[in-house]
Amino acid sequence: MDFSLTEAQHDLGGLTRRILDGKLDPKSWEPHGSGGFDRALWTELARAGILDAALPSNAGGGGFGLLEQCSVLIELGHAVAPVPYLPSITMAASALAEFGTGRQLETLVPVLRGERVLTAAVPDAGNPCAFTAEAEGDGWRLTGAQTAVPAAAYADALLIAATTHDGDAVFVVNRDAAQISPQEVVDRGDAGLVELNDVHVGDSARLSGAGVAEWIRLRGTTGLCAYQLGTVERALEMTTEYAKERKQFDNVIASFQAVRQRLADAYTDVEAVRLTLWQAAWRLSEGLPADEEVATAKFWAAEAGHRVAHTAVHLHGGIGIDVDYPLHRYFVAAKRAEFTLGGATAQLRRLGDLISG
Numbered sequence: 001m002d003f004s005l006t007e008a009q010h011d012l013g014g015l016t017r018r019i020l021d022g023k024l025d026p027k028s029w030e031p032h033g034s035g036g037f038d039r040a041l042w043t044e045l046a047r048a049g050i051l052d053a054a055l056p057s058n059a060g061g062g063g064f065g066l067l068e069q070c071s072v073l074i075e076l077g078h079a080v081a082p083v084p085y086l087p088s089i090t091m092a093a094s095a096l097a098e099f100g101t102g103r104q105l106e107t108l109v110p111v112l113r114g115e116r117v118l119t120a121a122v123p124d125a126g127n128p129c130a131f132t133a134e135a136e137g138d139g140w141r142l143t144g145a146q147t148a149v150p151a152a153a154y155a156d157a158l159l160i161a162a163t164t165h166d167g168d169a170v171f172v173v174n175r176d177a178a179q180i181s182p183q184e185v186v187d188r189g190d191a192g193l194v195e196l197n198d199v200h201v202g203d204s205a206r207l208s209g210a211g212v213a214e215w216i217r218l219r220g221t222t223g224l225c226a227y228q229l230g231t232v233e234r235a236l237e238m239t240t241e242y243a244k245e246r247k248q249f250d251n252v253i254a255s256f257q258a259v260r261q262r263l264a265d266a267y268t269d270v271e272a273v274r275l276t277l278w279q280a281a282w283r284l285s286e287g288l289p290a291d292e293e294v295a296t297a298k299f300w301a302a303e304a305g306h307r308v309a310h311t312a313v314h315l316h317g318g319i320g321i322d323v324d325y326p327l328h329r330y331f332v333a334a335k336r337a338e339f340t341l342g343g344a345t346a347q348l349r350r351l352g353d354l355i356s357g
Contacts, residue, residue: 003278005071008064012053013071019048020079036190037117037154038082046114051089059097059108066090066219066285070226070277077230080333084117084151090223092118092159095170095216099207104172107157119151120159121194122170122217124342125295125350129213131196133162133169139202140164142171145195148340152192153182160196161213170212172205186336218294221341222280225301228337229273232308235330236266239312246317259315266311269304276300292354299347305338 005013023044045051054068055061069090076085093111096104096118110116123129131144142162152158158178160171179195240263243254253259276297283290309331313320320327341347 003275006067008053008068009071012050012064012068013075015048016045016050016072016075017078019044019050020075020081024079024081036082036184037084037151041081042083042117043114045083045085046112051085051093051114052112055089055093055108055112056097059093059100059105060112061097066094066222066281067278069094069223070281073223073226074230074233077227077333078234080231080234080329084119084155086220086223086227087119087150088117088155091120091122091216091220092157094219095120095159095207095212096172098215099170099209099212101204101208103204104207107172116156117151117154118157118159119149119155120161120170120216120220121146121149121152122159122161122213122220125217125221129161129163129168131160131162133164133171135165136200139200140171140206142173142196142199142201145193147193148183148185148191149194150191152180152194153190155180155192158194159207159216160194161216167210168213170207170216171201172207173199173201177201186332186339218284218290221294221298222277222284224337224340225273225277225280225297228301228305228334228341229270229277231330231333231337232266232273232304233270235308235312235327235334236263236270238327238330239263239266239315242316253315262311262315266308269300269308272300273297273304292351295347295351295354298341299344299351302338302341302347303344305334305341306344309334309338 023041050072052060053062054064057063073086076083093108096108111118130146131142133140133142142160156175158173160173162169162171177199181193183191183193185191243259244252246253280290280293280297283293312327313331316327319325322328
């Protein structure tokens with residue numbers, strides 16, 4: 001594989017960072033801020049072409065794909081930006097572009113303009129779907145519930161993975177048809193409990209093709225690893241900068257061997273996330289089997305999220321646990337990603353099962 005970034009990755013990542021530097025509202029992370037969704041920033045990303053650039057041209061996008069989406073997600077994680085790019089674009093919109101029909105593709109237009117938000121409710125690896133779908137007349141009847149669906153608190157439509165009589169399938173469900181209860185998670189990301197009680201959808205709501213739910217899951221997991229990379233990378237940068245300025249015993253703490261060892265270990269963790277992320281993303285973008293690579297990236301994103309977050313807080317000392325200090329939002333973002341990924345131990349077991357066959 002080629003570890004060098006494409007020109008499009010550089011350009012999209014750089015443009016995203018410039019927009020975040022100038023448009024991200026710091027108040028959204030204050031105790032009474034918007035927290036989970038900065039709609040003005042989302043609109044600005046749409047105007048700049050960030051939302052549609054990494055989607056196929058048949059869906060009105062710029063013709064790029066997962067690699068470019070990961071570059072955007074790294075920058076969003078670097079700023080811990082409260083926008084739903086991962087669930088709305090990397091997971092839901094990309095799936096519609098890949099498997100959707102003409103009418104389904106039309107629903108992407110307002111999404112790419114930043115006017116609507118999508119999300120996806122899919123199970124984690126090895127878990128059954130939280131919803132069931134039974135054939136009924138010219139459509140399907142959906143029933144079930146799933147907790148902590150990302151961006152569900154304000155999503156306009158959802159992609160629902162459900163178990164049918166002939167396997168798993170994915171359906172497009174409008175918000176009005178679902179019962180959604182907002183859930184404020186640790187980083188105030190505005191997830192939601194999604195409940196469907198005998199909701200009827202037409203057959204046209206089903207995405208065609210096999211393995212759609214798994215396709216979404218693999219890309220969603222890889223995208224979360226990219227977001228985690230940006231988060232822990234910036235947390236390490238902040239900690240390194242602080243260690244070079246903070247003095248103790250008339251010396252900056254960065255000169256102490258124990259501190260330097262902690263920073264070196266954190267750097268190794270960050271680079272492990274980076275390398276395993278790009279391997280998984282590259283294989284997926286090339287249409288190659290990537291279960292083991294995604295599980296490996298998932299392990300490192302969870303493990304590094306835990307270790308780097310705690311190292312950052314520890315080396316900052318007392319100020320590191322101040323909820324008003326900028327580092328705090330990186331700590332909770334890294335921990336939420338770690339828990340969403342399932343924890344490092346669970347990923348090692350999953351990887352062991354894959355390797356052993």
